[in-house]
Amino acid sequence: MVTFSDMHPARPRRSVLCLPASNPRAIAKLTSLEADAVILDLEDAVAEDMKEEGRRNIRDYFSNRQDGDREVIVRINDAASPHYRADCELILEVRPDAVLLPKVRARDDILDMASYLAENDAPETLRIWAMMETPLAILNAGSIAEAGRTSGGRLDCLVVGLNDLRKDTGVLPDPARTYLIPYLMQVVLAGRAFGLTVIDSVSNEFRDLGPFEAECLQGRAMGFDGKMLIHPAQIAGANQHFRPSDREIAEAELIVAAFSQPGNEKSNAININGSMVERLHFEQALRLLARVRQINKGMKSE
Structure with a gap:
């Protein structure tokens, strides 16, 4: 079995900023931001009638990429979406550092994407990240992490999505995330068992940074490597709290x-x-x- 000590990531991922691919002005500011990694989002953050524009913006970004070694990940729409095929073709074209799969439910979601990348001669450096945001993803966290490591080794990171989990489970909002802690720890355990990075969920608070920083402290204590962010104002706090003291x-x-x-x-x-x-x-x-x-x-x- 691959363990945390064997496969800890080569790059820090304290701050993982998610930006709508449909917002070229936000993308243009990336070079001035100090996030460790950036997700260009084609899924939830992009309206149905803006998906193609989002893909064009991603093409433009990669054709003029200027932010050096920073990891750039593209979140695609899920396999049931009419946008899935075009998103997959875009991944092969621009070759980001990783493709982020939304709404993962089982190991086959990872295996299918790994097979698609291999069959289309995508470089081994093109990794897979998985959004752990469905009840089935939490129940199947161990097998998802194991499948990713034993089938081509492309799976690199598990990202928790608590907004969707709250919606699907009925857990009420709670600043302490009391009833969500078992879900969070399940993902940490799965990631550590198979040497994957684990990223804590977004905090919806970006004007009042107090609740956000409390989540950072809690996530670090749980063992997460970093936090998914929705606003540049959250970058400095994540970088501080997920750095060893x-x-x-x-x-x-x-x-x-x-x-x-x-x-x-x-x-x-x-x-x-x-x-x-x-x-x-x-x-x-x-x-x-x-x-x-x-x-x-x-x-x-x-």
């Missing part, structure tokens, strides 16, 4: 230094300032410091 970095550096001391290199557990620290903590510290280097590298290139 100075205290975490200092503790990780202390652990790595201690295990690097002569005689400790092969130890399974050592005493650090009166606390027993195991090798698994050393491995966690190495991953955390690698993540910090990835984030710092991205900040220097902006």
Whole structure:
């Protein structure tokens, strides 16, 4: 089984900003934004009569792309939509970093897209992201994550969609997300079991950032890698809260230094300032410091 320690993502994904593909003015501002990743959305954020214009805007963006190493993902319409075929053809044409599948329900949704990409000679670097926003997606989270990793390895990320889950389950709005926590943790477990990135759901609050930042703190505590965003005002908060803190970095550096001391290199557990620290903590510290280097590298290139 592939684990979190084996397959943690090469790129930070603290802030994943979703923009309507039908809004060229918003897309034009991407170069000035510090989001780690951007989703150009052809699905929920785009009206039915604007879908083709959205595809044209995406073509224009990729023909003049100027935002360097930032990940760019295109969210297509689901397989039952009349726009699905045109969206898939667009993916093959522009070759984004990933295609985001909405309304995922079962492993076959991932396998079908993986087969389509392989049959059409899409590069292996073109990944699949999955929106976990249906009750069946939560029930099938483990098999969805496993299928993505064992069938071509294209599945890279699970993104929670709580607005749709609330609608389909009847869970009432609650700032603490009390009754949604089991759904969120199910996605985290599935992602960690098979080495996938896990992205927390959007917060609908972008004028009052207090509730948004509370969700960031909660999502980080749950183990999410980052948060899906709906407004540029949310970028700075996500980047801050999903970055390891100075205290975490200092503790990780202390652990790595201690295990690097002569005689400790092969130890399974050592005493650090009166606390027993195991090798698994050393491995966690190495991953955390690698993540910090990835984030710092991205900040220097902006």
